[in-house]
Amino acid sequence: MWTRRPRIFVLDDQPIVAESIANVLSTAGFETHARFTPAEILDLMSEFSPDLLISDVALGPNSINGFDLAIYFQRFYPECRAILISGDPNTTDLNDRARRGGHEFLLLQKPIHPEKLLEYVRNSLSHLEQAA
Secondary structure: OOOOOOEEEEEOOOHHHHHHHHHHHHHOOOEEEEEOOHHHHHHHHHHOOOOEEEEEOOOOOOOOOHHHHHHHHHHHOOOOEEEEEEOOHHHHHHHHHHHHOOOOOEEEEOOOOHHHHHHHHHHHOHHHOOOO
16 A cells, blocks of 8 residues: 555657556556656656656667666656666667666566556555555
């Protein structure tokens, strides 16, 4: 049981993907905010503190990647967890680089079944649950 609804930021440069993920999570009772560019998600970060970031890894040309964004988020919000998603199987190099830097992120391959996503989200947010 949570003391408040967990706040989840969803970032994907494909609006249909970001909105679909946000809808699944919102229906499950989470407070969700979908955005489509890193700049939009950083603006949102100035308004709300996130509990979880779900971000695509590849966010368009000349843009920060999801791993670097998750590292940035955790610098400001150490309790914020991150789930990274990718349709590209070659993102393991970025994941390995993050691990070498002391960062551990869950990396999921697209497409993700909604029930499986909810399972990963609940597990990622288990540190927020208050004992009954």
